[in-house]
Amino acid sequence: MKKVVKLTALSLALALTSSMAAAAENIAFINAGYLFQNHPDREAIAKKLDSEFKGTADKLAANKKKIDAKIAALQKEAPKLRAADIKKREDEINGLVKAHEEQVGKFQAETQKVENDERAKLLGSIQTATNNIAKEKGYTYVIDANSVVYAVEGKDITEDVLKAISANKAPAAK
Template structure:
């Protein structure tokens, strides 16, 4: 009787370990290879670049003004009174501070706009990855663009299947590569 219980217990353990191993299927995908190949990516980057250009133009104007006023100060400082020099230096410092603040603000706004415009694209990619993982029985999918793998079998790379799900040609390469 004890032998039968031990055998049954061993069988139950083996079955549960086998089903656990089968249930924990792990795949990977490199989203840095996926996202730039999505058709919407070019539109998003074009919109972000256009938005960035509005700030670059203003920054260029501020830079030109700073250079012009700085050159004028250098040229005329020998003939200026101390009060005029102090006022001109304060004006140049103020203009420089405004330019730096504007640049920092612009960088934050461009990053924010980029995130806002990329969100639907990232959501679409994530949905496709989730669908493919579910179809193929993967419990976990790791982004290999942010993780270094020592060993990763090509059979578990979901990139080709996700590209197919999104209608991206298998031979597409990332924009800019």
């Protein structure tokens, strides 16, 4: 009987302690997609990337047009040409196509790497601002809004984080 009373008391104490610990959690949420889309640096980075890669993209597009023109010319002239001439021009075009595809692949890899680096910078600033707001307001967890099923009013700190990002950006812009 003594063991049963001790076990019950211990179970009750554990239950009360765990419910008190759960009550101590302070959880907020952010809309990470909104923060990324409205990040103050996003548009400037997009313009920078566009200007940085526009020249190469234009050259690749012009090169593609030249290849397409050669293919069209071969198709038009094929009935008048000997088989050996057709084969020679096809080989030339295939070489141009292969070289073009290699250039496009390198270009895409390079742009993807730079875009990923810039995206990581934006996400890093969102993470830093979120951490600062969470510490300032005493939140123990901050989760993405897409994971939230229900939340009470006042737990969405998205706008606070966006303001913190903008505030951190202002001194650097001067």
